[in-house]
Amino acid sequence: MTEKTNTQDNSVLNGTKISRRDILKTAGVGGVGVILGASGLGGLLSLKEGNAATPDTKEIVPFYGKHQGGITTKTQNHVYFVSLDVTTAKKEDLVKLFKEWTKAAALMTAGEAVGELSGNEFMPPKDTGEAAGLSASNLTITFGVGPSLFIKDNQDRFGLKQKQPKELADLPKFPLDALEERWTGGELCIQACADDLQVAFHAVRNLIRIARGKAALRWAQTGFQRTKQSDTKNETPRNLFGFKDGTANPDVNSEKQMNQTVWVQPGDGPNWLVNGSYLVVRRIQMYIEVWDRTNLREQENTFGRYRDSGAPLGQKDEFETLDLQKKNEQGEYSIPVDSHTRLSHGNGSEKILRRAYSYSDGMDMKMGSFDAGLLFLCFQRTPSKQFIPIQNRLAKMDKLNEYTSHRGSAIFACLPGAKQGGFIGETLFN
Amino acid sequence: MTEKTNTQDNSVLNGTKISRRDILKTAGVGGVGVILGASGLGGLLSLKEGNAATPDTKEIVPFYGKHQGGITTKTQNHVYFVSLDVTTAKKEDLVKLFKEWTKAAALMTAGEAVGELSGNEFMPPKDTGEAAGLSASNLTITFGVGPSLFIKDNQDRFGLKQKQPKELADLPKFPLDALEERWTGGELCIQACADDLQVAFHAVRNLIRIARGKAALRWAQTGFQRTKQSDTKNETPRNLFGFKDGTANPDVNSEKQMNQTVWVQPGDGPNWLVNGSYLVVRRIQMYIEVWDRTNLREQENTFGRYRDSGAPLGQKDEFETLDLQKKNEQGEYSIPVDSHTRLSHGNGSEKILRRAYSYSDGMDMKMGSFDAGLLFLCFQRTPSKQFIPIQNRLAKMDKLNEYTSHRGSAIFACLPGAKQGGFIGETLFN
Ligand code: HEM
Ligand code: HEM
Numbered sequence: 001m002t003e004k005t006n007t008q009d010n011s012v013l014n015g016t017k018i019s020r021r022d023i024l025k026t027a028g029v030g031g032v033g034v035i036l037g038a039s040g041l042g043g044l045l046s047l048k049e050g051n052a053a054t055p056d057t058k059e060i061v062p063f064y065g066k067h068q069g070g071i072t073t074k075t076q077n078h079v080y081f082v083s084l085d086v087t088t089a090k091k092e093d094l095v096k097l098f099k100e101w102t103k104a105a106a107l108m109t110a111g112e113a114v115g116e117l118s119g120n121e122f123m124p125p126k127d128t129g130e131a132a133g134l135s136a137s138n139l140t141i142t143f144g145v146g147p148s149l150f151i152k153d154n155q156d157r158f159g160l161k162q163k164q165p166k167e168l169a170d171l172p173k174f175p176l177d178a179l180e181e182r183w184t185g186g187e188l189c190i191q192a193c194a195d196d197l198q199v200a201f202h203a204v205r206n207l208i209r210i211a212r213g214k215a216a217l218r219w220a221q222t223g224f225q226r227t228k229q230s231d232t233k234n235e236t237p238r239n240l241f242g243f244k245d246g247t248a249n250p251d252v253n254s255e256k257q258m259n260q261t262v263w264v265q266p267g268d269g270p271n272w273l274v275n276g277s278y279l280v281v282r283r284i285q286m287y288i289e290v291w292d293r294t295n296l297r298e299q300e301n302t303f304g305r306y307r308d309s310g311a312p313l314g315q316k317d318e319f320e321t322l323d324l325q326k327k328n329e330q331g332e333y334s335i336p337v338d339s340h341t342r343l344s345h346g347n348g349s350e351k352i353l354r355r356a357y358s359y360s361d362g363m364d365m366k367m368g369s370f371d372a373g374l375l376f377l378c379f380q381r382t383p384s385k386q387f388i389p390i391q392n393r394l395a396k397m398d399k400l401n402e403y404t405s406h407r408g409s410a411i412f413a414c415l416p417g418a419k420q421g422g423f424i425g426e427t428l429f430n
Numbered sequence: 431m432t433e434k435t436n437t438q439d440n441s442v443l444n445g446t447k448i449s450r451r452d453i454l455k456t457a458g459v460g461g462v463g464v465i466l467g468a469s470g471l472g473g474l475l476s477l478k479e480g481n482a483a484t485p486d487t488k489e490i491v492p493f494y495g496k497h498q499g500g501i502t503t504k505t506q507n508h509v510y511f512v513s514l515d516v517t518t519a520k521k522e523d524l525v526k527l528f529k530e531w532t533k534a535a536a537l538m539t540a541g542e543a544v545g546e547l548s549g550n551e552f553m554p555p556k557d558t559g560e561a562a563g564l565s566a567s568n569l570t571i572t573f574g575v576g577p578s579l580f581i582k583d584n585q586d587r588f589g590l591k592q593k594q595p596k597e598l599a600d601l602p603k604f605p606l607d608a609l610e611e612r613w614t615g616g617e618l619c620i621q622a623c624a625d626d627l628q629v630a631f632h633a634v635r636n637l638i639r640i641a642r643g644k645a646a647l648r649w650a651q652t653g654f655q656r657t658k659q660s661d662t663k664n665e666t667p668r669n670l671f672g673f674k675d676g677t678a679n680p681d682v683n684s685e686k687q688m689n690q691t692v693w694v695q696p697g698d699g700p701n702w703l704v705n706g707s708y709l710v711v712r713r714i715q716m717y718i719e720v721w722d723r724t725n726l727r728e729q730e731n732t733f734g735r736y737r738d739s740g741a742p743l744g745q746k747d748e749f750e751t752l753d754l755q756k757k758n759e760q761g762e763y764s765i766p767v768d769s770h771t772r773l774s775h776g777n778g779s780e781k782i783l784r785r786a787y788s789y790s791d792g793m794d795m796k797m798g799s800f801d802a803g804l805l806f807l808c809f810q811r812t813p814s815k816q817f818i819p820i821q822n823r824l825a826k827m828d829k830l831n832e833y834t835s836h837r838g839s840a841i842f843a844c845l846p847g848a849k850q851g852g853f854i855g856e857t858l859f860n
Contacts, residue, residue, distance in 0.1 A: 078627075080790075117672070118738045121727035128722055129672020129737060130788075133665050134656055182795060197508075197627070198656040201670075201790050205800070209722055217799065220792040226564055226628040235563050240631075242547070242559020292558055292639055297551035307559060308548045358560075360510075360631050361791065362650040365612060369647065370635070 059195070060136045063109040065417045066275050068424065070140030071262065071379050072252040072353070075237070076193040079223040079357045080200040081281065081375060082208065083186025083410055084215045086149065091158040091429070097214045098425035101143065101207055102418055108203045111136030114210070128209065131202035139194040141203055143424050144279050144412030149187040163428060165269040167278060167383050168413045174395035176406065183283045183408025186218045191279070191377070197222065219408070221283060223357025223375040236310060236318065240358050240372055241291050241403070243303055244310035247318055248341075250351050261351045261386075262379050272427035275416035277379045280352075280387045283359070283408030286373035291403050302399045304339030312341065322348075340400045343393045352378040352386045373404070383411065489625070490566045493539040495847045496705050498854065500570030501692065501809050502682040502783070505667070506623040509653040509787045510630035511711065511805060512638065513616025513840055514645045516579065521588040521859070527644045528855035531573065531637055532848055538633045541566030544640070558639065561632035569624040571633055573854050574709050574842030579617040593858060595699040597708060597813050598843045604825035606836065613713045613838020616648045621709070621807070627652065649838070651713060653787025653805040666740060666748065670788050670802055671721050671833070673733055674740035677748055678771075680781050691781045691816075692809050702857035705846035707809045710782075710817045713789070713838030716803035721833050732829045734769030742771065752778075770830045773823045782808040782816045803834065813841060 061069045088094065104114040108131075115126020150156075150164035170185075190207055194200040200222075208217055225237045239245040250257045259265060264273045291299070300306055300313060310318035314326045314334030322345055326334045335342045357375045364371035380386040395401070418424045491499045518524065534544040538561075545556020580586075580594035600615075620637055624630040630652075638647055655667045669675040680687045689695060694703045721729070730736055730743060740748035744756045744764030752775055756764045765772045787805045794801035810816035825831070848854045 118726055118736070121730070122725050124723055124725050124729075125672070125737065127672075128670075128718070130668045130670055132668060132672070182793075196656050197654040197790075198788065201654075201788075201802075205718065205722075209719075217793055220790075220800065222790060222792070224627040224631075226626050238560045238562060240558075240560050242555070242557075242562070288558070288635065289639075292635075293554055295550075295552050295554050296548055299554075300551070306548070307555065358628065358631075360627075360650075360652060362652070363612075363647055370650065372631075 058135070059138050060110055061138050061140050063106045063141070064420045067263065067417045068140075068142045068276070068414055069109065069417075070142035070191050070193050071277055071355070071414065072258055073138070073140050073193070074234075074252070075225060075246075075355055075357075076138050076140070077195045077224060077226055078193065078197040078200050079375065079377070080192045080197070080204045080220070081223070081377070082190050082192075082204050082220045083146075083218045083281075084188040084190070084208070084211065085218045086157075086187045086215045088214045089157055091160075093214045094158060095425070095429045097211055098143070098429065099423045100210050102423035102425075104206060104210055105141040105143075105203070105424070108206065109136060109139045109141060111139075114206050128202065128206055131199050134196060134199050134202075137194040137196035137199040139192065139199050139203055141207070142191040142193075142279075142414055144189040144191070144414040145425075145428070146185065146187045146189065146410065146412050148185065152187070160428070163270055163272060165273060165413065167269060168411065171280070171383075171409055171411055172388065174391055174406070176395050176401055177409070178405045178407055179409050180407050183219055183221070184410060186410050186412070188215055189279070189281075189410065189412045197224070221359060221361075221375050221408070223359045225357050239356075239374060240286050240288055240360075241299070241303075243299075243305065243307055244318065245356065246354060247305075247310050248322075248345070249354055252353070258353075260381070262353045262381060264381050268381060273413055273416065274427075277381065277414045278383050278387075279412045279414050280376075280378050280380070280383060281408070281410045281412070282374075282376040282406050284374045284376050285364070285371065285405045285407050287369070287403050287405075288372055289369045294403075301336050301339060302403070304335040304341035313339075336399070338397050338399045340394070340398050343398050344390055346390065346393060350386050350390050352380045352390065354378045373407075379414070488565070489568050490540055491568050491570050493536045493571070494850045497693065497847045498570075498572045498706070498844055499539065499847075500572035500621050500623050501707055501785070501844065502688055503568070503570050503623070504664075504682070505655060505676075505785055505787075506568050506570070507625045507654060507656055508623065508627040508630050509805065509807070510622045510624075510627070510634045510650070511653070511807070512620050512622075512634050512650045513576075513648045513711075514618040514620070514638070514641065515648045516587075516617045516645045518644045519587055521590075523644045524588060525855070525859045527641055528573070528859065529853045530640050532853035532855075534636060534640055535571040535573075535633070535854070538636065539566060539569045539571060541569075544636050558632065558636055561629050564626060564629050564632075567624040567626035567629040569622065569629050569633055571637070572621040572623075572709075572844055574619040574621070574844040575855075575858070576615065576617045576619065576840065576842050578615065582617070590858070593700050593702060595703060595843060597699060598841065601710070601813075601839055601841055602818065604821055604836070606825050606831055607839070608835045608837060609839050610837050613649055613651070614840060616840050616842070618645055619709070619711075619840065619842045627654070651789060651805050651838070653789045655787050669786075669804060670716050670718055670790075671729070671733075673729075673735065673737055674748065675786065676784060677735075677740050678752075678775070679784055682783070688783075690811070692783045692811060694811050698811060703843055703846065704857075707811065707844045708813050708817075709842045709844050710806075710808050710810070710813060711838070711840045711842070712804075712806040712836050714804045714806050715794075715801065715835045715837050717799070717833050717835075718802055719799050724833075731766050731769060732833070734765040734771035743769075766829070768827050768829045770824070770828050773828050774820055776820065776823060780816050780820050782810045782820065784808045803837075809844070 107114050113127035117127050117129050118125050147168050150160045192200040192203040236244040236246050250261045262277050264276050266274050312322050328334050355377045359375045360372040415424050537544050543557035547557050547559050547562050548555050577598050580590045622630040622633040666674040666676050680691045692707050694706050696704050742752050758764050785807045789805045790802040845854050
């Protein structure tokens with residue numbers, strides 16, 4: 001047979017016939033926040049955040065480090081998000097799963113296959129193959145654990161009950177919630193983000209394949225977004241309502257802000273989650289056809305911002321501090337009391353790191369319209385002081401509710417990062 | 431208010447506040463097959479295929495020309511495909527729709543908004559806005575008409591009955607078809623392809639919005655694919671079974687082959703379709719979990735090609751002519767009799783231009799697995815002599831059928847291209 005070897009070695013860490021690494025050498029220049037590192041596999045695996053750069057591994061976000069990638073990483077163009085349920089009853093299986101996931105994720109984020117792409121003809125190839133020849137595309141893989149991993153139907157399957165953080169609890173039911181089982185909950189989650197959807201899909205698929213017999217898919221959702229291409233200024237992306245979305249996010253480049261807002265700190269709760277973060281996911285349908293028939297003033301009053309510039313109403317620049325006291329000629333607040341910006345901002349004390357993607361899932365058969373909206377993903381240190389109070393205010397009176405409906409919901413604790421040689425979940429399971 | 435004008439002019443052809451054109455000047459270098467042309471709107475609209483290039487309009491595929499774009503255009507990374515049904519009973523509405531669609535498509539493929547992005551605050555903005563600031567991303571928009579536009583429930587609603595080509599008939603039921611109503615049929619179709627999913631979505635959404643009261647969404651399907659990035663050699667993309675897909679396609683750069691295989695020729699049928707093409711769409715679910723448990727030899731025997739190289743079994747190079755007579759040591763044909771390549775190739779007389787995309791629609795709730803597969807799109811001059819006989823052979827004995835299921839199906843006549851000043855559909859409706 002053509003171009004074949006007869007190696008029987010199928011272990012995850014072994015060489016691949018078509019190395020995705022080879023491709024990286026010819027890949028295009030990466031975006032902001034991309035780390036350039038050494039090119040060999042050994043080099044890649046030992047990369048740490050902020051490491052020195054050589055010019056031949058582009059579009060790679062380092063996997064190992066203090067924190068997991070995909071949280072403060074510059075938002076990539078696509079997300080493939082999956083929620084899973086555990087199917088094994090044994091803790092050792094779970095530990096094995098996280099060890100294997102860690103190895104596979106380290107390889108894939110470095111642009112490598114998870115094992116040989118073809119070799120032993122009497123075995124299924126270790127890697128599913130559809131990303132062969134593609135660059136790493138800034139792939140990040142972020143693992144999380146849900147409340148039901150710790151206790152489910154009153155059962156402490158894995159002896160983890162004592163380790164459940166108070167903050168890792170099912171979210172309360174909010175007014176107007178229209179949640180559907182098929183987009184809700186989960187014991188584990190994987191968020192794969194990449195600039196290439198095929199790369200993100202490949203990652204999730206191979207991780208789920210590795211999980212066979214230990215965990216199974218519960219629900220899956222893809223999302224997309226696109227900032228202005230090739231723009232050094234890195235313009236704020238627009239959501240499907242045509243507005244800039246992400247303007248008032250905390251600064252991912254400020255360690256101080258991230259420690260205040262995103263990363264769990266010592267003393268916050270159980271130690272195993274320090275340097276991790278809580279992820280809240282909401283699948284929010286957006287009634288784009290209704291929105292598209294709404295006049296511009298109403299649209300702008302809904303968000304409390306100008307559509308063109310993204311500036312707060314009554315103000316000039318997108319990034320200006322909100323002037324919540326300012327009134328217009330009619331003596332009303334420029335930023336209306338029921339506007340999304342005013343309500344989500346509140347008194348400014350609750351902040352979250354939003355990392356949302358648009359989704360579009362064909363047609364909503366019941367409504368005869370697009371099933372499109374926002375896969376709202378946000379990270380935070382303390383959900384009870386961040387997402388929950390904000391969403392309570394929004395659910396009560398946000399004008400945006402006329403155009404949206406929350407269809408899915410889940411909360412996960414995203415584990416701290418792993419050191420080279422360690423594994424994601426180590427602090428929880430050991 | 432900030433940065434606003436008070437223009438009341440909402441006509442489709444009028445200027446935009448945030449011009450997507452402005453962005454093109456800073457956009458990255460386009461891929462193979464991208465036409466570089468003049469930068470002004472006037473310049474763009476008058477671009478013809480193969481026109482001379484100036485360096486400041488990148489990632490634009492010319493809209494006007496002998497043929498529609500999106501057929502022989504180098505496959506972009508994303509497709510947004512929609513099927514629509516006509517809701518008006520008046521032919522003049524239909525004509526008006528195609529005129530408006532033509533104008534809007536010409537603008538959007540040139541990286542422009544379909545109208546102002548913000549202006550009159552008492553009106554909804556003409557353009558939905560989510561592509562503001564994005565490059566044209568090689569957007570193509572391809573319009574087609576289905577059999578039921580000509581006659582539906584025995585009614586000749588638009589006086590088009592006499593114009594229906596014999597070839598534009600509902601596809602026969604093939605063995606193993608498992609078609610679902612929600613992915614099948616349609617009176618009109620729009621295929622929007624772009625390297626940016628947000629740009630493709632924006633295009634389809636705005637075209638459907640323009641169609642309000644005249645036509646409505648019937649079904650929608652997105653798809654993705656990715657060739658090796660930044661590769662001048664333009665490697666064949668891989669499908670979700672990890673195999674190179676598209677190898678034996680006819681050469682889109684050969685006018686002769688395209689005239690033989692893809693473009694309807696004078697004498698083939700009604701004159702209005704000359705320079706158009708027939709599109710067959712099949713939504714084919716792929717059981718990737720089952721595939722992933724299949725050994726390499728079985729996988730390769732299923733396709734009749736090597737997974738690594740894409741070469742026919744028993745041969746060396748991906749692009750070698752199939753040697754269908756070659757036998758292996760066991761005296762069996764190297765390319766098995768029930769393999770997909772052998773059966774789809776047949777005696778080599780039937781060719782189609784495949785332009786397929788992978789899809790992944792979250793979870794198949796019934797199967798508890800991914801709902802993933804191939805949005806199979808193929809173009810041809812005469813379906814009865816191309817797709818239909820091939821699919822008849824495949825449906826009967828293709829080994830691939832063990833791993834796939836045809837869930838959706840439709841056929842459309844894709845109209846010839848329009849000249850600047852004309853409109854898509856002109857030859858049909860006049
Ligand atoms: C489809 C649903 C939603 C859409 C379309 C949306 C869109 C927006 C937009 C356009 C802005 C203003 C620009 C910016 O600062 O990013 C904004 C701000 C914000 N949104 Fe949302 N949002 C949605 C749901 C939510 C939810 C569920 C939450 C949390 C419970 C949330 C929290 C926030 C916060 C905290 C801000 C910044 C407020 C500030 O401090 O100025 N949003 N959102
Ligand atoms: C999920 C479904 C399908 C998959 C995964 C698939 C995949 C492939 C692959 C890997 C090849 C070999 C490489 C190449 O030449 O591109 C191929 C060839 C081909 N396929 Fe498919 N295919 C599918 C369905 C179909 C259908 C429905 C048709 C048409 C009825 C079709 C027609 C062809 C043709 C004409 C060739 C080239 C044969 C030759 O002349 O060598 N395929 N396909």
